Amino acid sequence: MKTIGFIGLGIMGAPMARNLVSAGFTVRGYDLSDSAVAELASAGGVATESIADAVDGADVVATMLPADPHVLSVVLGEDGVLEHLKPGTLLIDFSTVTPDTSRKVASAGAEKGVRVLDAPVSGGQAGAVDGVLSIMVGGSPADFEAAQPVFDAVGKVAALVGPSGSGQVVKAANQLVVGGTYALVAEAILLMEASGVDASAGLDVLAGGLAGSRILELKRRSMLAREFDPGFRIDLHHKDMGIVLDAARRAELALPFAFQVAAHVQAARALGLGDRDHSALLAVAERFTGR
Numbered sequence: 351m352k353t354i355g356f357i358g359l360g361i362m363g364a365p366m367a368r369n370l371v372s373a374g375f376t377v378r379g380y381d382l383s384d385s386a387v388a389e390l391a392s393a394g395g396v397a398t399e400s401i402a403d404a405v406d407g408a409d410v411v412a413t414m415l416p417a418d419p420h421v422l423s424v425v426l427g428e429d430g431v432l433e434h435l436k437p438g439t440l441l442i443d444f445s446t447v448t449p450d451t452s453r454k455v456a457s458a459g460a461e462k463g464v465r466v467l468d469a470p471v472s473g474g475q476a477g478a479v480d481g482v483l484s485i486m487v488g489g490s491p492a493d494f495e496a497a498q499p500v501f502d503a504v505g506k507v508a509a510l511v512g513p514s515g516s517g518q519v520v521k522a523a524n525q526l527v528v529g530g531t532y533a534l535v536a537e538a539i540l541l542m543e544a545s546g547v548d549a550s551a552g553l554d555v556l557a558g559g560l561a562g563s564r565i566l567e568l569k570r571r572s573m574l575a576r577e578f579d580p581g582f583r584i585d586l587h588h589k590d591m592g593i594v595l596d597a598a599r600r601a602e603l604a605l606p607f608a609f610q611v612a613a614h615v616q617a618a619r620a621l622g623l624g625d626r627d628h629s630a631l632l633a634v635a636e637r638f639t640g641r
């Protein structure tokens with residue numbers, strides 16, 4: 351397993367591809383953005399000009415694309431990934447999409463003898479850069495085993511959580527917790543600021559106690575400064591809350607906080623913050639409280 355075709359070199363895909371280069375893989379990168387491809391080439395990867403060019407003859411193909419339509423068109427579309435793979439190739443989709451899309455891709459792959467894993471990740475841009483992502487995997491145990499060298503290069507923890515589509519369900523659970531945590535940290539910041547205490551020192555204490563989290567660890571400074579450069583865009587979190595609510599509906603579960611978090615994310619978009627980091631849920635809380 352030496353050559354990887356990597357499609358989608360954005361905020362997450364670019365550092366993941368670079369870490370695969372560092373781990374000794376030949377990484378053939380493709381993205382709609384020429385500058386993203388050129389940056390990978392300058393880091394030791396191979397620049398390609400089409401999906402076919404990136405994946406022809408590859409042992410593994412990895413995709414890290416924004417949402418369902420991108421994955422469906424890149425993988426299943428005309429002149430897409432599946433048209434170019436030989437049987438036995440491993441296709442790892444790191445994108446966050448619906449479980450239905452992952453199952454669709456897996457069954458189309460199976461018809462061609464291509465082994466497919468859905469492997470959405472958590473850890474944000476920092477986790478991708480440091481190669482310490484958490485990877486939630488749906489697929490077969492044998493394919494999960496075969497993908498270990500790839501997972502080792504980009505992540506710290508990889509868990510097989512069930513058959514195709516299961517990784518996406520766990521990722522939806524992850525996004526519920528992440529969105530809810532941001533919304534609550536935002537309210538905690540406003541409470542401290544409005545009460546006249548030192549919110550910066552307050553957050554340091556929170557980060558060290560039971561309320562501590564990766565979000566408080568990594569984002570408390572930028573949130574206090576109202577710096578919302580992405581990171582993870584509100585628009586992507588909106589897509590993910592749609593996956594959460596759909597999964598809840600299918601499981602016939604009433605999840606009131608999930609609706610609340612989805613509403614906050616929707617409000618952030620309505621405020622024109624779709625392109626900002628999801629920590630911009632603080633701006634929603636400010637509007638809501640009139641501060």
Ligand code: NAD
Nearest residue numbers: 358359360361362363381382415416445446474475581582
């Ligand atoms: P991004 O928009 O920065 O990157 C996506 C890349 O895909 C872009 O470079 C874009 O040009 C490329 N692309 C789109 N359509 C393409 C096509 N047809 N052919 C080739 N390239 C194409 O997004 P991102 O933040 O890297 O997120 C990617 C996925 O990872 C999303 O599903 C997101 O939900 C998930 N995710 C993101 C984060 C994060 O912190 N940013 C964390 C975990 C998971």
